Amino acid sequence: MAIQYWLMKTEPTTYSIDDLAAQADKTTCWEGVRNYQARNLLRDEIQAGDRVLFYHSACKEPAVVGTAIVSKSGYPDRFQFDKKSKYFDPKSDPDNPRWYLVDITLDEKFDAPVTLAELRETASVKEMVLLQKGSRLSVQPVKKKEFDAILKMAKKKAKTSPKK
DNA sequence: GCCAACGTTGGC
DNA sequence: GCCAACGTTGGC
Numbered sequence: 001m002a003i004q005y006w007l008m009k010t011e012p013t014t015y016s017i018d019d020l021a022a023q024a025d026k027t028t029c030w031e032g033v034r035n036y037q038a039r040n041l042l043r044d045e046i047q048a049g050d051r052v053l054f055y056h057s058a059c060k061e062p063a064v065v066g067t068a069i070v071s072k073s074g075y076p077d078r079f080q081f082d083k084k085s086k087y088f089d090p091k092s093d094p095d096n097p098r099w100y101l102v103d104i105t106l107d108e109k110f111d112a113p114v115t116l117a118e119l120r121e122t123a124s125v126k127e128m129v130l131l132q133k134g135s136r137l138s139v140q141p142v143k144k145k146e147f148d149a150i151l152k153m154a155k156k157k158a159k160t161s162p163k164k
Numbered sequence: 165g166c167c168a169a170c171g172t173t174g175g176c
Numbered sequence: 177g178c179c180a181a182c183g184t185t186g187g188c
């Protein structure tokens with residue numbers, strides 16, 4: 001099976017790419033997805049070795065801020081059974097877990113994030129799920145050419161714009 | 165803070 | 177099964 005490409009959203013105030021970079025093994029479990037469409041991807045489609053665009057949403061400058069690699073494919077999200085967790089789901093059956101997650105490992109933090117505004121101006125990525133009207137899926141498929149185009153944009157931008 | 169779009173819930 | 181009400185997402 002060829003590797004696949006995904007985009008995962010996170011609110012940087014909750015969990016940012018710097019939080020991921022700060023992990024000793026640069027790895028985290030992607031808990032808290034509570035949407036069936038995204039769940040199906042996490043449980044059934046996403047495989048170890050797949051590539052991920054790390055996206056910051058609901059913040060000042062929404063942007064793809066780096067890439068990650070799936071280090072462990074779908075397994076049950078333990079937080080759904082943790083009464084103290086905000087992700088607790090009393091209706092989930094331990095024998096038939098409702099929610100799944102994957103582990104991801106940081107690959108690269110971009111020197112220059114590729115902003116949502118820039119993506120909207122780029123013809124080669126205009127079909128991305130992210131850019132569709134009303135799209136709120138927090139885990140979504142990305143085409144290889146979209147993934148490659150975004151990497152290219154990040155590289156080009158890092159070269160042409162002074163580092164902060 | 166506003167609000168459009170979408171998903172979920174629950175009464176019937 | 178329909179659909180109104182409600183809650184959430186997320187850009188602006």
